[in-house]
Structures are given as structure tokens and as C-alpha cells.
Amino acid sequence: MSRSTGFIMVLLCLSLLAKAQLQTPYILNGSATQRTCNCYVLTQDVNKSSGTVWNKNLIDLRNSFDYFFDVNLGCKDYDGADGIGFILQTKGTNLGATGSGIGFQGISPSLGIIIDTYQNSIDNDPSYDHLAIQMDGVTDHNAINNLAGPVTALDGNDNIEDCKWHIFRVKWDAAVMQMTVTMDGVLRLSLDKDVVHDIFGNNPMVYWGFAGSTGGSYNVQQFCAALRPQLDFRNDQRFCIGDPIVFRDSSKSFGTITRWQWDFGDGTTSTVSQPGMHQYAKPGVYDVTMVIEDNSGCISDTMHQQVTIGTYPVAEMSSHPLCLGRPLTIKDATTLDVGTLTEWDWELNGHSASGQNIVADFTTPGTYPVKLSVLTKEGCKDDTIQMLSVYNTPSISASGHDACIGDAIDFSGTNLTPGVALAGWHWNLGDGNTATVKDIDYTYKAGGRYTAEVYAVSKDGCFSDSFRIPVKIVDIKLDAGRDTLIAKGQPLQLNAVATGDNLSYSWYPPTGLNDVLIPDPVAVLFQDVRYVLIVNSPEGCVQMDTLLVKAYTGPEFYVPNAFSPNHDGQNDMFRAIAAGVPQLDFLCVWDRWGKEVFRTSELTGAWDGTFKGQDSPVGTYVYQIQGTDYTGHKFSRKGTVTLVR
Template identity: 55%
Template sequence: MPAFLRWWLCLTGILFLSAHTYAQTLQPYILNGSATQRTCNCYVLTEEVDNASGTVWNKNKINLSQSFNYVFDINLGCKDESGADGIGFILQTQGTNLGSSGQGLGFKGISPSLGVLIDTWHNANENDPAFDHIAIQMNGISDHLDATGNLTPALQVIDGKDNIEDCNWHLLRINWNASTHLLEVSVDNEVRFSITKDLVNDIFHGDPMVYWGFAGSTGGSSNLQQFCAALRPDFAFSSGQILCDGTPVSFSDNSSSFGVITRRWWDLGDGTTSTAIQPPPHLYAGPGSYEVKMVIEDNSGCISDTLRSPVTIGSYPVVDFGPEEFCITGSPLKIGDSSRVDVGTKARWEWDFGNGAVSSAQNATIPYTAPGRYNVELEVTTREGCSTTGSKTIDMFQTPLTAAAGRNACIGEPVELEGSNLTPGVSIAHWYWALGNGDTARTRQVSYTYAAGGSYTARLHAVSTDGCPTAAVETDVEVVDLQLHAGSDTVVAKGQPLQLNARATGSNLQYTWMPSTGMDNPYIANPVAYLQKDQEYHVTVTSPEGCRDEDVIAVKAYTGPEFYVPNAFTPNNDGRNDLFRVTAAGIPKLDFLRVWDRWGKIIFQTADVSTAWDGTFNGQPAGPGTYVWMVQGVDYLGRRFSRQGTVTLIR
């Protein structure tokens, strides 16, 4: 027993034991079969055993000429697939020792009678639906297709749920209006059936005095099946009640009871107690969470469990929101609530933007599209009903538009970049360039020298004096690096045509070779030259942008066609005479160059005239000594030409 209830009982001189004994002495029910009393107002119809039957009948008949509104808690057990069979609320005139096991639920065969049957087993022979169902039937008939016994179709006990064997307690209400003959059956405060029938004359042959009670049964499957004469403490707040600091709170009794509630005990959570039906309006000392307790007693002397319900007395919000400055961009702009509530939970927001636009979102969209100063109001309301309104002035600024331009440059010369303000009425405070290579600049005009040629995308954004950043704009610039290469130094047979081939990066380039000695055209990239002596050519290339580059190629002219082969080399990596190579004057195509040691083993060979022997074999230095070589190729006239000899490797 809760301490505050013991306090109340001691104060009034009533002992709980005496009340409990009184309730047992005045026990109004007769129990049959497996039925047992669990608590003062609760009864077990069947334990979880097979082939059981239990009935609980009120020993006092009721008069159906008078209205009643009976409220019960029912529990059909926890076994769904293997649980059975169900319970029924029954009105009958046959006595208080009735009941049966199995699918009849203790109702089958009792006539005259009316039963509100909650069936949890699918009996095909009784045309049961597959789900747990409820129906109103009469005269002990439980077959759902028997037209003489069915007053309603079989429905789910709880709308949308197939299973009532869910371990939970459910509220069953039987409401009879004697004047209108309206019988209403509700489960968990949802009406399942509402029928109009003259129970006295149509069922009980003019006799209004009937017994009432509960029956339950099991067969080859079982469940723990119970009911209680409802004794549910509950309270509600008056309509429009706010639970805010400084506002008195009004409590209303909303309890459910089978009998008449005779006494109530309240503890409002701050030391205040009451035995009134509803306590007077109560002012809590300050915001916070309080646990309200409530206990009720009915006219049978039964005392309910203690209802414990937390009640939050909220504090009023301290309204704040932001930001207070916005930049008009053409995209939706959000203003957000940042209000503080010390006790309670923010639940509702009402924005008023002063121009007819309102919003109930926590973070609202700004409706303004023109620069200016505007007044905004926000009302924040908590779940507890506490409301505060705050206002601020916000500024809307125009966001500038910018453009970027750049001028191409030759490698080594600066690229010129320039930003422009396309909204002269908005001043720019800062310019920011990203130059496309990781470097940045912070002036409107930039002169920047890129380290390498290529294409670069420079990005520009700016910030106005009001702090509004522009959208980024881009400009592409080209740094021209011609990378001219005249070709590798080479040899040629005197009088042999030499194809020159200069290469550069770019298009529409202009070439100039100097001197033009022996050339067929000194103004193209690939002229042909005929030489009688050594010559060094300088080539210059010019791009359409005016960029220039120069390179040099040296050509040695030999009498030929001929192979020029050294007779010794020293591969000691001193940079002088380290390689054995063949100079093929007038012989553009090499068939092979081979080198043998003194035992006739090939230790080097190649078909590339530019490849030389470095004096190694299989990655290891070859020994000093004399080696035999042979070279063969095709001269520029298409004739095969060869030479052989020896070379001395000196270490």
C-alpha cells in the first residue's frame, strides 16, 4: 500500500486489513469449476490447463428494465497459435452453477441467454473465422451460421488485430440502455457492436430479472484466462489546460470502475494530498517534473493499484531565432528557431513576417525578395502549452554578380586576370581567385606567371561590403609552351637526303630554319637537306599568339655509305669512350650489330643503330680483351652493306 494511502487510512481510522476483510465478506460472486479469486476484484476463469471450465456468477440478479454500464478488464492469456478457447459475458436465468468446457466457452446450451463471446480458437464445425473474434449470440447457440442464435457477425476483437492472446489487459464495456433497448459493446474504448433488441421480451420471455457473469473454457489447448471488475484510476486535465509555471493546474477524475467509486486518494507529487473527487486547482512552486499518484476504492471495498503519472510543469520559452542578416540569392532562404526552454519540450512555432506571410515550421522559409529591413515575430509554444512571442529586425541584402576575364600568355610571361562587378550599386569588399593550380590571389586584377604551360581554369568569387558572397565564375586561360624539339644530333652520308623533323606543341605554327644551306624549304617543320659537310641548323617556331621557341640540331656528314667503328673503348663510366657504338653514315636501316668473345659466344647484339654495347654480359662486366664484331645494314639506295672487325675492351 502506498505511504500516502496508509497516511489517509490512519487519519480516518480505517485500516486496510479491515477494508480487505469487508470486501471478502461481501463477496458478491459464486465461483464454479476452475474459477478462482486472484485479488479483491479479479478472477481467474481457467488456468493454463486443458479441458477446464470456470464460471463466475454474480449472486444478485439485475433488472433489465434498468440501464447499466459495466466495465471489465479481460486478459485472454499469452499463447496465440496454441491457446484456447475464450471467455464470454453472459446474461441468463438458469442459475449460478452453470458452465462447460471446450468450444462452447461455458455458454453453449444455456437458454434463454445472451452472450458476448470472445473466441480465441478456430472451430471449423462452428464456422468460426480464423482470427480471434467477438460476437453477440443468444440462447446458448455458438455456431456463427445458425440464424436463430446470431445477433451480430463475428468481428476481430480489436479492429485491425487478429490476435487478442497478447498477454495484455483490455477494457471490455457492456452498456445497456433500457429505454431505447440499445446494447453497445466496446473493447479498449472502441465500439465493436451496437444493436437494438428488446432483451426482456425477445430473449427472456418478459422476465427482466437475470443473472450475469463470466464463463471461460479450454479444450485440447489452453490459456490463462482472467477478468476483473474494472477498477482503473485515471485523471485528465480540463480542456485547454496549460501546464506552465505560475498557472494553477486543474485535475479531473477520469477513472473507470465496474461499481461505484466511493473514495479517492490523490498525491500531487509535491507533498500535496487530497481525497476530493477532483482536487482544487493546484499551483506548483516552480517548473519541473512531478509524479502524480492516484488510488480509488469502489463500493465492494476493493482498492485499485496505484496510478503513477508524471506531470511536467513547464517553463516559458526564451525566444530567439536567426540569422539576422540574409543575402538575396534567388534560392530559398531559411530562418531557424534557437529558442531555449529550461523545462518542457518545444512543440509549435508560429512565424509572422509582417507582410501576410506566416509559417508553422520550426525552420521557416524567408518570404522576402527585395533588399530592406523587416520585422519578424516568432511565437514558440511548448508541449505543456507555455507560449512566448519574440521579435527581431532582420536585414536583407542584395548579392552582387561578377564576371571574370583572362588573357592567354606565353610560358614565362604573366597571365592577366580581371574581375568585374556587374551590380555597380553593390560595393565589393573582397575578391578571391583560385588560379587552377593550387595558388590563390585576393585582388580584382591579377598578373600571375604560371610555372608550366597548359590550360588553366581560374575561379573567382567576391564578397560585398554587406558580407554577401557571389556565385563563383570561371575563365579559361592558356599558357603557351611550344616545347620545340629540332631532333637529335645525327649523321648523314655526303649527298644523302636527310629528312629533318622539328616538333612543337600547338597549331598553325610558323617554322624558320637557319641557315638554309642544302634545304629544300626552310619554312616548314620537316624540310629535306643535302649536305657535303658538317652543319648545325637553328630552327625557330612562332605561334599565332606571338610565342617563340628555338632549338639546334648538329649533323655530321661522312663519306658513305659506310660504317665507322672504333677499335677500342674503356667502359669505366668516366664519361669518355664508355660505349662501343657504330656510326652508320648513309645507312638508315640496320640489320644487326653483333659482338662475339674469343670462344665464339654472342655477348651483344642489336638492330637499333642508336643502341651501344656498355661492356657487360648478362649484367656483369665483360673481361678485358679483344672481341669480334660484325655489322650489316641497308643504305639509302636500298643496297645491303656490311663490315666486320675487332675491338679491344680496356679496363
């Protein structure tokens, strides 16, 4: 490296050192470290530590000051650190006690505005995170050195160890000797005192700075000499397309702001503190950014703020037909391309109302003017007046009746408000079927109880209340029994089945019956008889069923001598008729070689002419049948049967 090159490097290092000194106008003690140009960590997340940061330049308390800081007390609440304090004192290298001392205890003379985040009973701390103004390094709130407080550090919140940055403002008015403390823009403490005389022995020149400490519990605790870019607008500023937008700088900075860099999100920028009016060419949501730099050379983070330039709404309202006796709901139907609707103001029927949707209080039919005014969050307005009609609501009744299964019911609707013209009727018949006529003849397919329901709609679109008609469909479900056969003279118990109470029965003809007026008479027959059973219900419903009883000489087995299992529906099965034989022991069939091809013990059992799923050959087969007659005696028959196809 040449001598000239080395000289240049030395000059560059000296320049960087000078700039670093410009950006670090503080004396750091104990655990304090510099994090960024304008931000300092008082304590790390370790126990029993203490740190102080003192500005190198003495200030004169005969002059007023207004300081803004950002403070962060960490993220742990119940097991967090002890707190930090803004302190005025006379020695730049002071380092106070750890733990409950908050880096302030033992510094005298001093004035401390303490943000205390740990309850220490020795100092008579309240349970919440609190603010207090104290003097001469005394942290006991019951001591005379406690000048103001304690109060909650945050307005309405007991905890400031919330990981968030808070704006901490300390203002000294030298003329009236008043000190005020605000947190996030809310006044928390005020002290009226001649601090120069009472605390500093008439010495107005003091250092200022921050102290913090941890004890058995700990948090990262830090502060920044405020360098927070911020903008605001006039209270009457509108954000509608076509309106000029006045941007105002309201940044918070400990030092003097020397540079601004604005970007309005539409490709235009500015470098002045108060850029004044700016007009956007089209509606939309714009990301406005700002960066500031203070007189120590520190540059802020970039502020981002969304600004919505809204369109004007087109006020509109909608309503279903407004029908008296129903909620007269009028709904907002305003259209808006960009922005957010926030206010709806209505004027109707001689009074005003608010809300996106309203219920009108009209009591008579007619046509009424209704005014709607809408306002967006961006301040854009529109209004409309519409004529809305109010109609009478129809009232109806309907009739129907009970019926027997298979009979039609005459359902009929009646308009009780003849002055209201109806456009249609709507029936729900309770079984899944509907109809849209005034009168209907309807037959239910199954017995039971149903509720038919009907409503009408007026030509104005107003719906009547529904009218309900309960109906009962009577189905006796009569079953006289299966056709059967008996031996002549054999008693046969009949057993008809029907549904319903207080039914009346009538059998015809009365041949062989012991009682024709009951559902279960006993029949003794010597000839075939087809009975007719008629049943009447109390509602007047009548059902009829028949029962054929064949009488054979018996007990006897009647067996055919041939059958043809060719699936033509004629004589396809080989079966026996067992007259007077209620119990079958067996019916067996053998081929001519003596192989059993069929067996059953069921009275209704029959051979279909197959063996193991295959058609048996034509020919002659031997059968035997045995059973027990109705007197309890066994008897059997043997014979042959011919299978033909």
C-alpha cells in the same frame, strides 16, 4: 505445539480463508482459473477447452450498471482461439460449448456480448476479429438472435489478438433500456431492447460473467475486473514552473475504489482520490505513481506517468543576411532548458506563418519588424520582435581569354550592380588554385581546357551568382627528336612530334632536307647540322625545338683508347660511336688473361669499368665490335683500351 498456539493458527487460517473468499467473488467452471486477485484465465493455450467465470452475486437489471474490464485475447492471430464473451444468464454454473461456441453456445436464456476471434463459416463470421450482441446461446450472425453487429472489435483494426490488454466497457441504462459497448474508449455497439421482458421472461435477476473457448486453434484468453489506476488533467492545464498542477483521478475499476496512494515524484505523497493542486519547486521530469485498492481488497499494479514541469522559452530568431533573389530563410533560435517546443507563430510583412523555420516574402530592400511567438508542449509561451534587414544581391560578370602555354591570362571581374558595394571577390581557377582579388593575371602550368569561376560578396554579406569562364591553354608539346649521328651521305628520317590540329612547320637551315615544311623530312648530310624547328598553331601559339645531327665518315666505329671510371662525370664510360651502323651485333671486352668482362648488343651500351659489381683493375683491355651498316654489310673492329682511375 501447545493448544493455545494451535487455536491461534486455526483462527489465522480462517481469517485467510475469509479474505480469499472476499477476493474471489466468482464461480469458476471448466478451464477457468484465477490468476491474480482480480484477473482470471478463461482458456489456456490448449485446444478444445471451455471456461466460464460467473460473479456469485445476482444483479437487478431494473437498475443501471457501468462495468469496466481489461481483456486480453492472446498473441496468435491466424491460428488463435475462438474468443470470449460477457454474458448475462440465470444459472451460475453454466458452461457453454467449446470451439465456435465460445463458451456461450447452449446457454439459454442469456444475453452475450461476444468478442469473436476466429472465422467460422458455420456461424457466418466475417474475416476480421469482431464484436456482436447475441441471445440465448446462438452464435450464428444470420440468425434472428443476432441482435447487433458484427463490427470490428477494435476501431480501425482487424486484429485484437495482439498480446495487449484492452479496456472493455459494458454499460446498461435501465431507464431507457439501452446497452452500449465500447472498446478502448470507442463506442462499438448499441442495443435498444427490453432485455428483461424479451430475453429473461420478466425476471430481472441475473448472473453476469465471462465465457471463452478454444477449438483446433488456441490462445491464452483472460479478463480482469478492471482495476486500472489512471490520472488526467484539465484541458487548460499548463505545466510551467510556478503553475499549480491539478491532479485528477480517472481510474477505471469494476468495484468501488477504497484507497489511493499517490507519489508526485518530488518526495510528496497523497492518499485522497482527488489530491487537487500540487506545485513543484523546480522544473524537471517527474515520475508520478499511483496505486489503488478496491472494495474486494484487490490492489492494482503501480501506474507510472511522467510529468514534465517546463521552463519558459526565450524566443529568438536568426538569419543569414536576407538577400533578395535568394531564399529569405528565418530560423528559430529559441532557447529552452526543460520542455519541448511544439508551436512557432510568425508575423511579418502583413501576414502570419507557422513552422520552426520560414521563408519570408520580402521583395524590396529595407528593415522590417518580425514577430515570433513560441509555445511548448507544456504550455509555456514567449515572444519577441526583431528588426531584420533585407539587402540587394550583387550581380557580376567576368572576362578571360584563351592562351598559349606559358602566357598569362588577364581575368577581370565586373560589378553589374554599382549601387551594391562589394567586400570581396573569390576566384576558383579550375586547376586547384584560387584568388581573392577582382582582377588577376594567371599562368596555367599545363595545357588543356579549364573553367575559371568567380563570385563576389557584398558588404552586407550577400553572395552573387557564380560566373564561369571557359579557357583553353594551347600546348603544342613540340619534340623535334633526339640528337643523333649518321654516316655522311646516309639518309636520316626525321620525325618531329607535336600536339594539335592544322599546325604549320618550318625547319632551319634547309641543309640536306627534302622538305622544310613537314614534320618528318629526310636529311642527307655530309657535315654536322643543328636544325631549328618552329611550329605555329592556328591560335597563334609558337614553339621551337632544336635537333643536332653529327655526320661521320662511315660506316665506321669510333672507339676511345682510354677511359677513367672514377665517377667524376668525365669520360666515365667506355662506349663506341657507330656512324652509319644501325644494328650492333656485339661489343665485347676481355682482360689480359682473356676473361670476358663486358658484352652488349645495344648501340647505346657502355662499360662502366666493373665486373660482377666490383671495380676492375687499371690496365689494358682488349675489345672487339661488330655490326651491320646501313647498306646491310657486316664489318668489325678490334683494339685495346686503357682503364685509368
